[in-house]
Amino acid sequence: MRSWSVLITDGLEESGQAILRAACEVEDRKGISAEELAQVIGKYDAIIVRSRTKVTAEVLAQATQLKVIGRAGVGVDNIDLAAASARQITVVNAPQSTTIAVAEHTIAMMIALARNLTQADSSMKNGQWLKSQLMGSELYGKTFGLIGVGNIGTQVALRAAAFGMTVLGYDPYLNDEQIRQRGAEPVTLNDLFAKSDYISVHVPLSPETRNMLDGQAFSAMKRGVRIICTARGGVIDETALLQAIESAQVAGAALDVFAVEPPGLTALVAHPRVIATPHIAAQTAEAQARAAVDIAEEILAALAGKPLRWKVV
Numbered sequence: 245m246r247s248w249s250v251l252i253t254d255g256l257e258e259s260g261q262a263i264l265r266a267a268c269e270v271e272d273r274k275g276i277s278a279e280e281l282a283q284v285i286g287k288y289d290a291i292i293v294r295s296r297t298k299v300t301a302e303v304l305a306q307a308t309q310l311k312v313i314g315r316a317g318v319g320v321d322n323i324d325l326a327a328a329s330a331r332q333i334t335v336v337n338a339p340q341s342t343t344i345a346v347a348e349h350t351i352a353m354m355i356a357l358a359r360n361l362t363q364a365d366s367s368m369k370n371g372q373w374l375k376s377q378l379m380g381s382e383l384y385g386k387t388f389g390l391i392g393v394g395n396i397g398t399q400v401a402l403r404a405a406a407f408g409m410t411v412l413g414y415d416p417y418l419n420d421e422q423i424r425q426r427g428a429e430p431v432t433l434n435d436l437f438a439k440s441d442y443i444s445v446h447v448p449l450s451p452e453t454r455n456m457l458d459g460q461a462f463s464a465m466k467r468g469v470r471i472i473c474t475a476r477g478g479v480i481d482e483t484a485l486l487q488a489i490e491s492a493q494v495a496g497a498a499l500d501v502f503a504v505e506p507p508g509l510t511a512l513v514a515h516p517r518v519i520a521t522p523h524i525a526a527q528t529a530e531a532q533a534r535a536a537v538d539i540a541e542e543i544l545a546a547l548a549g550k551p552l553r554w555k556v557v
């Protein structure tokens with residue numbers, strides 16, 4: 245019997261590759277270009293991607309024997325789900341693997357904003373001692389607004405509460421009781437804007453969430469709010485955010501994700517009151533090992549026609 249062939253395009257930790265190799269021929273083509281992908285995709289039964297590879301309708305049109313697309317992580321906005329579904333190609337992800345890593349990075353970003361950590365470090369490396377200029381503020385007693393109270397939002401809520409923050413949550417897919425059970429006080433989006441000292445975004449990118457934080461949203465926020473986004477680029481209107489920072493309506497922002505990645509040295513990235521990291525929230529050894537094993541097992545289950553834990557379409 246011919247064994248299945250699996251293409252990996254954005255790398256996959258060795259433990260996941262080993263699971264796949266036991267049953268499949270595996271090709272690791274990390275960094276493959278969009279053009280090359282369209283040329284070779286026809287040979288494979290399965291493909292595993294992270295966020296770099298765009299699995300477009302054009303790519304899928306060449307995927308004559310593809311049965312399953314695996315996303316080693318959470319977000320599936322880089323996969324054309326409608327085109328995959330139309331071709332009866334299953335899409336699976338590994339939604340639980342990176343939760344802790346992303347929650348911890350969110351908290352790291354919040355502390356870095358509150359205590360000017362990045363400015364403090366870069367000034368020391370310039371031979372300066374900016375002690376009196378780098379006045380911080382405490383998290384204790386502040387209000388933390390979570391937009392999206394899913395797996396990651398819940399873990400962030402737990403950690404924010406440990407700092408003595410009041411945690412507010414907005415999530416149109418959950419009822420008030422569910423939001424409370426996840427550690428946040430349910431509020432409307434406008435209330436969250438009006439009351440929060442920190443706002444952290446934990447929603448996927450979709451037509452409903454694109455530019456959810458726009459100029460109007462920033463104007464409705466408490467003056468001096470700080471924004472954190474480890475979710476997806478495109479949820480925040482970056483031009484509006486820059487304007488809100490320049491007018492001091494927003495005191496600072498910590499961003500791990502961007503509408504275009506990599507964004508280059510944009511005015512937003514370069515702004516002294518912006519902390520920027522290169523989409524590394526899920527980039528821990530533990531999370532990547534979990535994602536690799538989870539997605540490898542899910543791909544094998546899909547190929548064998550077994551029940552799936554994390555079927556997206």
Ligand code: MLT
Binds near residue numbers: 316526
């Ligand atoms: C995810 O959706 O799993 C994270 O953003 C990680 C990534 O895309 O690299």
